[in-house]
Amino acid sequence: MPRSWPMMLGLLLGLAALLLGLASGADQLESWRLAARWTARVGFPVFILTYCASSLGRLWPSAITRTLWRDRRWWGLGFAASHTVHLYALLWYLKVSGEGRPLPVLLVAGTGYALLFAMALTSSEAAMRALGKNWRRLHTLGIHWLWFVFFASYGGRIMKPESMTTGVIGFSIAVLALSLRIAAWLKGRNRRAVSA
DSSP: OOOTHHHHHHHHHHHHHHHHHHHOOOOHHHHHHHHHHHHHEEEEHHHHHHHHHHHHHHHHOOOHHHHHHHHHHHHHHHHHHHHHHHHHHHHHHHHOOEEEEEEHHHHHHHHHHHHHHHHHTOOSSSHHHTTTHOOOHHHHHHOOOOOOOOEEEEHHHHHHHHHHHHHHHHHHHHHHHHHHHHHHHHHHHHHHHHHH
């Protein structure tokens, strides 16, 4: 199986969620609402795998976690593909519904998409060499910005009775993912301190 399969998986998940959403709604508005919601939800696990790949490899080294860590670029591209489908569905939903979004939401989400596309376009060895230290800065900022978007989005659903369960689950997964990143960072720092 080629190493690029996570990218195709992300794209297929996004397209499947889009088509299912469009087929499930009672009318055009509900169809696009479901498509936007479901494309976001199928992208979240792909994002979490990308976000946690290096941490899992550091904390629990095994053949599986090393493979996940090695292929995290492809998982990231899979998320980019999936979330591009989500953007398409969301824009159509906003057009059909006539709804707007508050400026702060547009700025945070828009910056997230700008960073997502910048990371996708620079996900190559050639880009790493060309950007030098700025490559790491871009990808570190981008991955944490996207984490924050999910964290805030799911956190905002907790106070609404109709979305509380989804909010609690997504918010908890986001917090757990950040905890893994912090634990892996602390382990690396302690190892460097012992070596010194």
